[in-house]
Amino acid sequence: MKALRPYKVLATACLTTALFLTGCTNEQDALSNKTEAKPTVANESQSKQTNTASTSSKVPEQLQKPLKIASINQFSIGTFSSQYISGVKKQVEEFGGEVQVYNADNDLSKMAAYVETAVNQQVDGILIDHGRADAIAPSVKKAVAAGIPVVAFDSDINIPGVTVIDQDxxxxxxxxxxxxxxxxxxxxxxxxxxxxxxxxxxxxxxxxxxxxxxxxxxxxxxxxxxxxxxxxxxxxxxxxxxxxxxxxxxxxxxxxxxxxxxxxxxxxxxxxxxxxxxxxxxxxxxxxxxxxxxxxxxxxxxxxxTDPADVGKLQVRFLYQKVAGEETPQIYSVQPHLVEKEDLPKSNVSMDEIGKYVEGWGKSDAGTSPWMENLSKDNKK
Incomplete structure (x- = not known):
């Protein structure tokens, strides 16, 4: 892969300046008005400091049985969504659990109803994909009150105890x-x-x-x-x-x-x-x-x-950590990458191969605990 252009190296600095010069502060103010709790914020470079995972390799007692997970999606449009859902399913199955996928077809009221259905069914955990807080937060709060762990992706939910991951x-x-x-x-x-x-x-x-x-x-x-x-x-x-x-x-x-x-x-x-x-x-x-x-x-x-399948897997790992009683960050941003056509080979490559040409692609180890390896091995027997 050719050397990175100077502007790529400067992108992070420009981004930080731009965020302070634009309306990002207003968005954060709006979020802070909803709750006085101070969220734990993390990204991939900070995951080791903010995610206090167990150091034991013994599978936690809470995970000795297969978990029933509800994955509730605002929509399922296009191949990005399908690969994200594939990542969710693959990680849950690797851990020996079962996942029920609900697609709200971009109907937020239906999405909120699906969350309440999951609560009534007493699932072991809920995954949220997109959705807006003004429509689904009341239902998510019911899940939290019922003791059901929740991890959201690309949502503006700001509820204490609910981990929200995004693609930055x-x-x-x-x-x-x-x-x-x-x-x-x-x-x-x-x-x-x-x-x-x-x-x-x-x-x-x-x-x-x-x-x-x-x-x-x-x-x-x-x-x-x-x-x-x-x-x-x-x-x-x-x-x-x-x-x-x-x-x-x-x-x-x-x-x-x-x-x-x-x-x-x-x-x-x-x-x-x-x-x-x-x-x-x-x-x-x-x-x-x-x-x-x-x-x-x-x-x-x-x-x-970002790698959509990798995002789905990360979301599941955070959920399993919550079920195990481990601390997870309230906000976590996945490191994005810039993929340029001129960096790719002339022969077609797949998402599984792109890591050869884009440094760091699909290699997130955030949300991992030592016992996860044994949990996966136990379910391969």
Missing amino acids: DYSLSWNALRSMAQDLNGKGEIVYVWVGGFTPMERRNVMYEAFKKRYPSIKEIARFGTATQNTALDTQSQMEALLQKYPKKGDIDAVFAPWDEFAKGVTRAIQQAGRDEIKVYGIDLSDEDLQLMQEANSPWVSTAA
Whole structure:
């Protein structure tokens, strides 16, 4: 893999400055108003200090029986979600447990009802995927009151005792945007594909607003985006219409698509139109995304991402630690990575192989306890 560009090394410093210059403080204030408890915050580099896991290799008594886990998802759209769910299932099965997956089809009231169903069924643990606190927090509080451990992913829930993990959406967004700014040399016309109403998308938009102030010569000429069961296809149709509105080469320099379903749609529209001068910068990654990026005429040049399966496994490990009575952080951010097309080989690679080309990819050992290895061995017998 070639040497990293200087701007990648500086991304973290720029991100920190941008967060203080934008509305992130307001978001934190809003969260702190909901509870006076001070959350334990961690990331991968801090996991050893904040996660006080047992040093014993003996499987805890609470885990001597198979656990029944409920995995409740706001939606299951695209390959990122499917690979995340696959990671959840694989880790639960490795630990000898059973997992029931509930898909709310982007209906938050249904999602809240699923949480209450899990509470009534007296499951051993609940995993939450996305969802908004204003809709599901009351149901999650019932789970906590019933003594059921809860671990959430990409949610704005802020309830004492509930661990919330995320992909560090601020870093994801800034890494992708900084890559685009560097390639554009700080000047150009771009399209922004975005939709509100989802915690990670709202956080990514915070960085986009900071980006516009940091690079005033990069102009947004169009914005669109919807989240449906056919997001990629709908996005493709919308991008095709936009390309007809801006038919000349040079009208559009790049597209920022902070969700891989958006990135897939705009990429295919650009490919079919033969507008290879337009570059796409995305967020999230899956096997399908990788194949699309590696196509010879693909305009998708970079994406900031974490390994969705690895995130699912981490969420399960935190849940098992909670069941075992171990302390887990209230907030944990997974380290994201910038994956660039030019760093990948000409031959197709899968998500299992990408670690050869992106340092640190899929190697999180957070949320691990010595007894987990024995728990896995016991269930292989």
